[in-house]
Structures are given as C-alpha cells and as structure tokens.
Amino acid sequence: MNYKSLRLSYKNHGYCLVRGVFSEVKLAELRDELLNYDALSLSNKTSITWADLPEVELNKNLISKIFFCQELTSCHKNIFFADNSEILPPLELMKNYLPHSLRASWHRDCDGELAYEFCKDRLHSEDYLFGKIGIFLQSNGPYGGAIDIIPWSNYGVKKNSRVLFLLTQSVAAFFNHYPRASKLVSWIFKRRLRVNPGDVIFFDSRTLHRGSPAFRKIEKTLNYSTTTYQASLPRGHTKVVLYAHFGNAIGKESYLYDRSRRPNSSDLRLFEIFNQQNKTLQKK
Numbered sequence: 001m002n003y004k005s006l007r008l009s010y011k012n013h014g015y016c017l018v019r020g021v022f023s024e025v026k027l028a029e030l031r032d033e034l035l036n037y038d039a040l041s042l043s044n045k046t047s048i049t050w051a052d053l054p055e056v057e058l059n060k061n062l063i064s065k066i067f068f069c070q071e072l073t074s075c076h077k078n079i080f081f082a083d084n085s086e087i088l089p090p091l092e093l094m095k096n097y098l099p100h101s102l103r104a105s106w107h108r109d110c111d112g113e114l115a116y117e118f119c120k121d122r123l124h125s126e127d128y129l130f131g132k133i134g135i136f137l138q139s140n141g142p143y144g145g146a147i148d149i150i151p152w153s154n155y156g157v158k159k160n161s162r163v164l165f166l167l168t169q170s171v172a173a174f175f176n177h178y179p180r181a182s183k184l185v186s187w188i189f190k191r192r193l194r195v196n197p198g199d200v201i202f203f204d205s206r207t208l209h210r211g212s213p214a215f216r217k218i219e220k221t222l223n224y225s226t227t228t229y230q231a232s233l234p235r236g237h238t239k240v241v242l243y244a245h246f247g248n249a250i251g252k253e254s255y256l257y258d259r260s261r262r263p264n265s266s267d268l269r270l271f272e273i274f275n276q277q278n279k280t281l282q283k284k
Helices: 003-013 024-035 056-067 070-079 111-115 117-123 162-177 183-189 249-259 267-283
Strands: 015-018 047-049 086-095 130-136 147-149 200-204 209-211 240-247
Touching: 003 015, 003 070, 003 200, 015 070, 024 056, 024 240, 056 086, 056 240, 070 086, 070 130, 070 200, 111 117, 111 249, 117 249, 130 249, 147 200, 240 249
Parallel strands: none
Antiparallel strands: 015 200, 047 086, 086 240, 130 200, 130 240, 147 209
16 A cells, blocks of 8 residues: 555645555444444434444444554554544544535535634644544445545645635535536546545545535435435435544644534543543553
C-alpha cells in the first residue's frame, strides 16, 4: 500500500480513500449483527454514539474489533505518522442517513468552529489535523451508501483564502440549487466516491462533503424524513456507516472549543468515557 500517495491525497484533496482495510467477511458479519440489534433497528435516530449502546459485547466489538483493531490503527499510523495523530471520539453509528438530491446538505464538519477566532487560528495552521474516519458497510451504489466530496475544498480554510473559500462555497451552493448539473460540471468539481465494504475514508473536517443520495429513479420510490435526512430503505439496502474522529492536539483543541460552547453538548463527557474505556482495553 502506497502510504505516501495516500498522505499526499489527503493533504492536497482533503481526503484519501484506502482500499481493503477490512475483510468483506468481517464487515458483513458486523452488518448482520447491527441490523439485528433492536436498539438500532427500532431507532428513529440517524446517529447514535458507542456510549449509547447498552450491550457490552456489541460495544466492545465496535471499539476493539473495528475502531482499535490492528488493521485500522496501522493504516492510520502509517498515513499520519508525522502528525502525532490519534483516533478520537465521538465514535458514531449511522443508519439510513440519506439526503434527498433536491435538499443536498453540502457542509464542512468544522463549520461551527469558523465562528471563533480561537478556532480559526488553528484551522489556518499548517500543523492542524482533524477529520473523520468513515467505515461503510455497503457499496456506494444506486441506493447511496457512502459520501460525495468536493476535492480541494479544504484549501479555502487551510490557506485562510477568502477567494478560495467563497469559490468552494459557491460550488456547493450551485450543486444545492442545480442538483442535476451536467456530468462535465459534476466531474470537475465533485466526486461520488466509489466505496466498497472494507474500504476506509479519511477526510479533513475542512472539506465540503455530503452523504451520497440515491439515484433519482430510486429516490422517487423512497419515503424521506424531512427532519432527520433519514430514508426508509429495503433491508438489503439499509445504509450503515461507522464514524470515528482522528487528529492531533491542535485539531482537538479547535473541535472541543466549539463543542463546549454548544448547548447540551455531550462531547466533553464522551472524551472522558472514551479515555477511560481505551485505557481499560489497552490493559487487557
């Protein structure tokens, strides 16, 4: 695996896609386990954190066998070896998060941080590292299943360039208003990532992205929630995604500064629980 190339892709494009980190058999077994898990199958939430999972064994499986297994930790370490990066909470499990193409939700995960000078100083730093790890338990096919990316959209924030920032915001606004833009325009400015079970995506919190919508002819047959971006999908096409965060001290400072100022934010508590559970797992 060419980790140098993956590192350059992350730095230049705002993401990198790593093929075959997990075996398809391992993820198929996990997918079946999750789809048979009552708290998930009966939930109307699009996202729950690992701390919300009451079943100890399932909780341990997600933490030790997925988020902290040798395959993922080795991959993460080899790509970001020079950045003092670590895998971080919140660790999330998302079900059927599927934006409608006419209500596309292009966004940056750092959007809330841009309101604070403290955060912007860190977001503009060359040493900043913070983003998400996406583990998708299905292919990105006609029913969606993964994410779309606007490459290079991290540069507007990274370089503190108002011109680049407004340009990428305009591109996102264009796709929001004209979701059926020509294939040429779409090919130049956005990528529907061709993800298969076992692949992992690392993407910068400064990169514009969205959940991949279903194809239009399928979209017309689905029932959508207007409040949660959740769609009712056939069981065989249920979308299940696992997310973790990763980053260094600078990125974590910016993230927590914003989150600690949000009403009812549980992120600080999640970091405390995470650190305790991680120490326990490392002792075993």
